[in-house]
Amino acid sequence: MPQYKLCYFNLRGWAEPARQLFKLAHVEFEDVRIENGTPEWEALKPKTPFGQLPFLTVDGFEIPQSAAILRYLGRKFGYAGKTPEEEAWVDAIVDQFKDFVTPLRQIIMAQRGGDAAEIQRVKTEVFEPARDGFFKILNGILEKSQSGFLVGNSVTWADLVIADIITTMEKLGVFDVAAEGNKKLVQFREKVNAIPEIKEHNETRPDSVRQDEKKITIGVCSYLYLRMAEYKFYYFNGRGLGDVSRQLFALSGTKFEDVRIEQADWPAQKAKMPFGQMPVLELKSSGLQIPQSMAIARYLANKFGYAGKTPEEAALADALIDQFKDFYTEIKPYYYGKLGAMQTDTEVEKTKTLIPARDKFLAILVKFLKSSNSGFLFSGGLTYADLMICDNMRSLIGWWPEYLNGFPEIKAWYDKVDSIPEIRKHLDSHEDKGF
Structure with a gap:
């Protein structure tokens, strides 16, 4: 039996569904809870894989990023969906939730600022449209569900994530349990929380609100399925x-x-x-x-066959994609400015946002490349993580040719991926209209 250790802050946050998965599976684990803002956390932070929590240790093997952890455990314990198609829908639902959390965080931060005019602006222009759209999607899924769960006939880690965020939203005052349009969501949460293992866990856990300022990154890791399809x-x-x-x-x-x-x-x-x-x-x-x-x-x-050669490689590929999405969010003022989607001074944003985010993200990639013997991010060979990150770099290099200066390992890796014959042929066959 593997030895599991889950390290996170002393609150529910983004590790709570992982704790619930252990309870559902009746698998023992060490629940290490760190107090945020303490010398203990500051001492631990540089020793973590990505400088953040949570991370899961499996017999000494470290897996960072909450989504990577959830999918790894979901697959291990049988809560990731019964088919590859169900797994993909689990992933899609939680990715859609991630899209919603950005406006949710904006209204929370506006409330903390205390400016009534700004609160009303964010509420009307940002939060309410996003909330209504997200709830419409969830209600539509539940309308079609015959099981009462979001995907398939049994509980998945997506149910755990969504049920827990509903509780968080209620505690933060942005989810009205009495509203007519929320009845299905309330019933769904009650169904998930009535599962005996979840009920027992919830009744004994510390009642802390999800850490709303933690970046949310959700991805997926599913197994190889060989049925042919068009x-x-x-x-x-x-x-x-x-x-x-x-x-x-x-x-x-x-x-x-x-x-x-x-x-x-x-x-x-x-x-x-x-x-x-x-x-x-x-x-x-x-x-x-x-x-x-x-x-x-x-x-x-x-x-x-490009998800990683082992479950551990697949989990780390997922973690790197999640980290890439964090990076992508950080550089939006520069990136969207270049695309014309935001009115920003891109030269200012290059110094202010792009370069610091680049240096942090590429340093992580260098660590992976140095530990790999394949020339790709993982020793098992090319994965979709190589493809996704390199494709984003194509745009950044196009705007700033010196983007990879000072990162020789990254440049060699980028050139290796970019020169794969099938990739090169695909890219050359279409006009480059940007990332």
């Missing part, structure tokens, strides 16, 4: 967060219908998509549609 991939006519899925098709030699939608045609297509956004992967044989870019990429990576 694919239809919907995305804009550019690279974006969807091109890694196209690259995975190219690497595996799998034919797919590449539906590229121009911006002018998008409004007419939006309502047809599961979450009202793209990319979306459709399995022609069943008509099943899988939303969310990371859910799709991980589903295909597992199908085609």
Whole structure:
């Protein structure tokens, strides 16, 4: 039996669903709780894999990032979904939740600031539209569910995440349990919390609110599934967060219908998509549609053998993707300014946001490359993590050719990935319209 140690702050936060998974599986683990802002945490921080919590130790092997931990345990204990398609939908739901948390955090921070006008502005312009959209998606899923859970016929780690955030929102005063439109969500939470192991755990845990300022990053790790299928991939006519899925098709030699939608045609297509956004992967044989870019990429990576050669490599690939998403969020003022989606001074933001975020993120990648004997991020070979991070770098290098100066290991790795024949052929066959 492996020895597990989960290290997190002394609150529910982003480690709580992992604790619940241990309880559901009746697996013993060491629950190490650190007080935030203490000398103990400051001493531990530089020793953690990514300089943050939580991290899980399995017989001495460290896995960082809450999402990577959840998916690793979900797969180990049987709470990740019963099929690869269910696993992908679990991932998509939690990724959609992650999209919602950014506006949730904004209203919380506005409330803390105490400026009534700013609170009203954020509430009206940012929070309420995001909340209503997110709840509409959840209610739609629950309307179709025959089990009362979000995916399939039994509880998954997605149920644990969503049920716990509903409790957090209630405690923060931004979820009205009495509202007519929230009845299904309240019933769903009650169903999850009535599971005997969850009920026992919740009744004995410290009642602390989720740490709302912790960055939320959710991803997926599912197992290889060999059933043949025909694919239809919907995305804009550019690279974006969807091109890694196209690259995975190219690497595996799998034919797919590449539906590229121009911006002018998008409004007419939006309502047809599961979450009202793209990319979306459709399995022609069943008509099943899988939303969310990371859910799709991980589903295909597992199908085609690019998710990591072992469960531990897969978990770390997931963790690196989550860390990449943290980096992507940090550099938005620069990145979106370059894309014309935000009005920012990109030269100022390059110094203020891009360079510090780059230095921190690339230092993490260097550690992985030095411990790998394959020239890729993991010794087992190329993974979708290599593809995703390198594809983002293509845009950054295009805007700032000196982006990788001072990082020779990263430059060699980037060139190695960029020169893979299938990747090069795919990129050369389409006009580069950006990440």
